[in-house]
Every structure is written in C-alpha cells, then in structure tokens.
Amino acid sequence: MALNPMHQFEVYSIGPEINLGGINLSFTNASLFMAISAILILSLLFFGTKKKSLIPSKIQLITEMSYTFIAKMINDTAGSSAKAFFPFVFTLFMFVLFCNMVGMLPYSFTVTSQIIVTFMLAAMIFIGVTIIGFVKHGIKYLELFVPKGVPLVLLPLIIIIEIISYLARPVSLSVRLFANMLAGHTMLKVFGGFVISLGLLGGWLPLSFSVALTGLEILIAFLQAYVFAILTCIYLNDALNLHH
Amino acid sequence: MKDLKEISTRLKIAKKNIKKVEENNRGTNAASLGKALKISTELVAAVVVGTTIGFLLDSWFDTKPVLIICFFFMGVAAGMLNVFKSAKKMHKKL
Numbered sequence: 001m002a003l004n005p006m007h008q009f010e011v012y013s014i015g016p017e018i019n020l021g022g023i024n025l026s027f028t029n030a031s032l033f034m035a036i037s038a039i040l041i042l043s044l045l046f047f048g049t050k051k052k053s054l055i056p057s058k059i060q061l062i063t064e065m066s067y068t069f070i071a072k073m074i075n076d077t078a079g080s081s082a083k084a085f086f087p088f089v090f091t092l093f094m095f096v097l098f099c100n101m102v103g104m105l106p107y108s109f110t111v112t113s114q115i116i117v118t119f120m121l122a123a124m125i126f127i128g129v130t131i132i133g134f135v136k137h138g139i140k141y142l143e144l145f146v147p148k149g150v151p152l153v154l155l156p157l158i159i160i161i162e163i164i165s166y167l168a169r170p171v172s173l174s175v176r177l178f179a180n181m182l183a184g185h186t187m188l189k190v191f192g193g194f195v196i197s198l199g200l201l202g203g204w205l206p207l208s209f210s211v212a213l214t215g216l217e218i219l220i221a222f223l224q225a226y227v228f229a230i231l232t233c234i235y236l237n238d239a240l241n242l243h244h
Numbered sequence: 245m246k247d248l249k250e251i252s253t254r255l256k257i258a259k260k261n262i263k264k265v266e267e268n269n270r271g272t273n274a275a276s277l278g279k280a281l282k283i284s285t286e287l288v289a290a291v292v293v294g295t296t297i298g299f300l301l302d303s304w305f306d307t308k309p310v311l312i313i314c315f316f317f318m319g320v321a322a323g324m325l326n327v328f329k330s331a332k333k334m335h336k337k338l
Contacts (some may be wrong), residue, residue: 157318164294164315165322165329172289172326176281216265227282 005189009113009182030117033109037098066094073230078237085236088128092121093229100181100221104214112224113181115174122174125232133239143242173231177224184217283330287323294319 003046013026048063056064070090074082103110111117133141145156145162191213194206298315302308 131267161318161325164297164319167297167327168286168290168293168319168322168326171293172285176285176291177284180281201273223281231282 005186005193006187008109008185011114029109030114031110033102033111034099037095037102037111040102041094041098051107051168066090070229077230079241081240082233082236089229089232089236092125092232093225096121096177096228097222097225100225101218103181103185104221110181110185112177113180115227118174118178119170121228121232122170125173125235126170129232129235129239132236133242136240137242141239141242144238155219167236173228177228180220180224184213184220188213188217279330279334283327286326290323290326291316291319295324313333 010169011028011030013024013028014032015027017033018025018027026032033043035114044059045063048059051057051060053060067090071083071086074086078085099111099117102108133144137143145159145166150158188210190208191206195203195210198206294315294317295312298312298319301315302311305311
C-alpha cells in the first residue's frame with residue numbers, strides 16, 4: 001500500500017457519517033485540507049495587516065506583495081473596469097495557491113488533484129463570467145460567437161465552432177490544474193517508491209531525482225495558481241470589453 | 245515657483261521611466277512558461293467537449309454515429325481556433 005502511487009489521492013471520511021437526503025455530507029480529508037488552506041490564508045492576511053508599519057515586516061511584505069501581484073495582473077489583462085472583481089480573483093488565486101502548496105507537505109492531501117474540486121471552481125468562474133457578460137451587454141453578448149467578416153455561407157458552422165470553443169473553457173481550466181497536480185504528485189511518489197525498492201545501493205539516483213522534482217513541483221504549484229487566476233482575468237476581460 | 249516647476253518636470257520624467265520599465269518587464273520568464281502550459285490543454289479540451297456534445301445529441305435524436313463524427317471534427321476545429329486565439333493574444337502583447 002505504501003508503494004501504490006495512487007493511494008495518496010484516496011478520499012475518506014473523518015469522523016461520523018452525515019447523510020442528508022441521500023447526499024453524503026461527511027467531513028472528509030479533502031474538506032480538512034481545504035479548511036487548513038483557508039485558515040492559513042486568513043491568518044496570513046490577518047497577521048500581515050495587523051501592524052501596519054512603514055518598514056514592513058516579512059509577513060506584511062508577503063501580504064502586500066500578493067496584493068500588488070493580483071492588482072497588477074487584473075490591471076494588465078482585464079483593464080481598470082475589472083477592478084471591482086479584485087476580491088474574487090484574489091480569493092481564487094490564494095485558495096488554489098495554498099491548496100497546491102499545502103499539498104507539497106509530506107503526509108498531506110492535495111485538494112486540487114481532485115477533478116471535482118477544480119471543475120467546481122472552473123464552473124463557478126464560467127457561469128459567473130457568462131452572467132456578467134449578459135448583464136453588461138444584454139443580448140449583444142451573443143456577438144462573441146459571431147466573428148466579424150465571415151461569409152454568410154460559413155456562418156452556421158463558425159457559430160457552432162465558436163460555441164464549442166466557449167464551452168471548452170471550464171473543461172480546459174479544470175483539467176489543466178487537476179492533471180498537473182495529479183501527474184506531479186504521482187511522479188514524486190513513483191520515484192519515492194524506486195528509492196525503497198532499489199535499496200541502499202541503487203536508491204541514490206531516484207532520490208536525487210525526487211529532490212529535483214520537488215523543486216519543480218513547487219514551481220508548478222505556483223504557476224498553476226497563476227495561470228488559473230490570469231485565465232479568470234482574460235475571461236472577465238472578454239465579458240467586460242466585448243471585441244477588444 | 246521655479247522650484248515647484250522643476251520638481252513637477254522631474255516627476256514627469258520619473259513617471260515616464262517607471263512606465264518604460266514596466267513595459268520592458270511584461271514578458272518575464274514565469275509568465276511565458278505559464279502561457280506555454282496554458283495552450284497545451286486548450287486543444288484537448290475542445291475536442292472532448294465537441295465529442296461529448298455529439299454523443300449527447302446522438303442519443304437524443306437516435307442518429308447514432310452521424311452527429312458524434314460531425315461534432316468531433318468541429319471540436320478539433322474549435323481547439324485549433326482556441327490555440328490560434330491565445331497565440332494571437334500573446335503576439336499582440338509582445
């Protein structure tokens with residue numbers, strides 16, 4: 001069991017089974033690690049903004065840097081009209097980042113390696129952005145599916161293709177994060193298993209790989225959170241500023 | 245008054261320099277790696293979505309293999325369109 005690389009992704013319930021109308025609402029290890037990430041984010045922001053000194057302490061610096069990072073990202077990709085959505089994008093980025101980073105700790109569980117978690121986040125963004133688009137532009141938002149300068153004969157085909165490409169957004173957004181986390185953690189575990197099975201003689205090579213891969217995984221964990229947030233900004237930009 | 249004017253012109257120059265630095269920093273390494281990771285899944289996702297739509301419509305209208313084939317190819321086209329769009333966006337930014 002210790003050598004099974006997929007064992008780490010198992011979801012099991014902690015504590016009593018809770019059943020509400022046929023829906024299993026038990027507190028699982030996934031919920032536990034989501035709660036841990038949320039508490040970590042809240043405490044970082046709480047302690048980071050508690051003492052507002054002119055020369056910032058390390059924790060205040062991290063908080064301020066994450067704020068300016070997201071603010072700049074929104075300004076660059078979606079323009080100043082998207083500033084109202086800063087809290088949403090910031091929450092999303094911090095949650096994905098902390099879930100990924102907490103998953104890098106030994107004996108922890110990576111919440112973002114579950115497709116249902118990432119798909120829920122992506123579906124939330126997709127539905128939200130579509131509603132924002134319709135509220136802002138009304139029925140004119142459907143112009144997104146009709147590119148300019150297309151001959152009338154090709155128009156039905158192009159519209160279907162555009163609709164498919166629009167519907168593919170949540171799928172690509174969720175699969176990207178899920179697949180990256182799943183593949184990375186499986187690979188780490190496989191190399192870890194090699195260390196044990198090759199023993200003291202041959203185990204050093206996979207061990208060094210494991211160390212290098214851990215560094216790569218931390219980079220991927222940050223990068224995937226960044227990509228998730230920046231794509232949210234791009235979709236917001238499409239919804240707010242039509243045809244730009 | 246003369247001092248104030250001098251300060252304001254110096255401020256203008258400093259602001260211009262900040263803008264220049266910001267423009268130069270746009271295509272940093274981490275950002276480009278993120279873009280590369282982004283494109284790779286876009287192609288696959290559209291194919292999956294297209295095929296799923298074809299499958300659902302097929303079982304709805306009882307036209308078993310026709311629509312799934314049509315929508316598979318449209319999904320491929322949509323995936324390429326997505327890749328093309330994001331590549332164009334990157335080009336614009338550079």
